[in-house]
Amino acid sequence: xxxxxxxxxxxxxxxxxxxxxxxxxxxxxxxxxxxxxxxxxxxxxxxxxxxxxxxxxxxxxxxxxxxxxxxxxxxxxxxxxxxxxxxxxxxxxxxxxxxxxxxxxxxxxxxxxxxxxxxxxxxxxxxxxxxxxxxxxxxxxxxxxxxxxxxxxxxxxxxxxxxxxxxxxxxxxxxxxxxxxxxxxxxxxxxxxxxxxxxxxxxxxxxxxxxxxxxxxxxxxxxxxxxxxxxxxxxxxxxxxxxxxxxxxxxxxxxxxxxxxxxxxxxxxxxxxxxxxxxxxxxxxxxxxxxxxxxxxxxxxxxxxxxxxxxxxxxxxxxxxxxxxxxxxxxxxxxxxxxxxxxxxxxxxxxx
Numbered sequence: 352x353x354x355x356x357x358x359x360x361x362x363x364x365x366x367x368x369x370x371x372x373x374x375x376x377x378x379x380x381x382x383x384x385x386x387x388x389x390x391x392x393x394x395x396x397x398x399x400x401x402x403x404x405x406x407x408x409x410x411x412x413x414x415x416x417x418x419x420x421x422x423x424x425x426x427x428x429x430x431x432x433x434x435x436x437x438x439x440x441x442x443x444x445x446x447x448x449x450x451x452x453x454x455x456x457x458x459x460x461x462x463x464x465x466x467x468x469x470x471x472x473x474x475x476x477x478x479x480x481x482x483x484x485x486x487x488x489x490x491x492x493x494x495x496x497x498x499x500x501x502x503x504x505x506x507x508x509x510x511x512x513x514x515x516x517x518x519x520x521x522x523x524x525x526x527x528x529x530x531x532x533x534x535x536x537x538x539x540x541x542x543x544x545x546x547x548x549x550x551x552x553x554x555x556x557x558x559x560x561x562x563x564x565x566x567x568x569x570x571x572x573x574x575x576x577x578x579x580x581x582x583x584x585x586x587x588x589x590x591x592x593x594x595x596x597x598x599x600x601x602x603x604x605x606x607x608x609x610x611x612x613x614x615x616x617x618x619x620x621x622x623x624x625x626x627x628x629x630x631x632x633x634x635x636x637x638x639x640x641x642x643x644x645x646x647x648x649x650x651x652x653x654x655x656x657x658x659x660x661x662x663x664x665x666x667x668x669x670x671x672x673x674x675x676x677x678x679x680x681x682x683x684x685x686x687x688x689x690x691x692x693x694x695x696x697x698x699x700x701x702x703x
Contacts (some may be wrong), residue, residue: 358691360389367392371399378594406538415440425698431460434571438484452701456489459615466502478503480550486701491639516690517625524627525601526689532565545610555658569600597622606664612652629672630658647674
């Protein structure tokens with residue numbers, strides 16, 4: 352979002368953000384604060400819980416009041432709840448005479464539910480109904496697009512596939528420190544991102560190589576304390592650090608591991624490869640669209656399969672790195688200029 356906003360402001364657009372205030376921490380707050388001076392429409396943070404609950408009524412009311420005051424040309428909602436707010440409130444603004452285009456990017460969220468269960472059927476029916484209030488659905492991966500079609504149906508509104516992109520500076524190589532650990536996990540400390548898989552696999556990979564392998568885990572989240580306990584109990588050589596910028600974290604280890612159980616098209620995989628860092632990642636979501644479907648870097652999100660690839664990679668990091676996409680090939684497909692330009696075209700098309 353920060354990269355996209357930078358590109359949109361550079362193109363002369365006025366941009367604002369309304370986002371959650373109940374998640375994240377000091378690091379996320381600092382990243383958002385860096386944007387404040389560039390946001391002509393302001394930055395508003397409102398507590399928005401992941402799950403549906405009574406607090407949604409107040410969050411929705413506050414969000415609507417802000418949007419009504421701003422009267423934007425484009426409302427682009429990210430995630431299930433953001434998507435509902437953008438489309439519902441955009442439709443209300445239309446009732447009162449405003450011309451606003453209503454955009455939605457799923458990013459997983461509701462798409463994780465099971466259509467065979469009652470809760471899933473209800474959620475997907477809501478998604479189907481919301482299409483009537485949608486001018487464009489923007490998918491960030493072909494995988495995500497396919498899941499939507501399978502669970503919700505072929506979109507009855509316009510849609511487009513636009514890959515996430517990186518700025519030019521993010522394609523500059525980052526070298527590992529002289530005292531770098533063997534492996535890095537960077538991400539939110541919750542089950543969906545697989546930090547427990549990383550801890551278990553590190554021990555198994557050590558057994559396979561016959562030496563103690565070292566790890567660094569960078570991130571925060573509700574499971575952090577338990578993960579530290581698990582690492583200590585398993586006597587793993589792991590350092591736990593609080594969130595930091597990705598390119599700073601990449602210097603801390605020889606190989607980056609993304610053991611997620613589910614993803615759409617994760618930026619961290621793009622960022623690591625663009626920085627020239629060797630990567631091992633789960634074969635989930637849109638990750639194969641980045642690495643290539645036949646890539647040896649793709650593993651099942653379970654400790655055994657991950658450990659085997661970790662042992663191979665650390666045995667000869669230079670040779671392993673040669674199996675990964677080059678920085679040049681990534682830049683052709685995943686640049687911020689391409690992403691921002693294509694999205695801008697969709698905005699203008701929706702506004703007529």
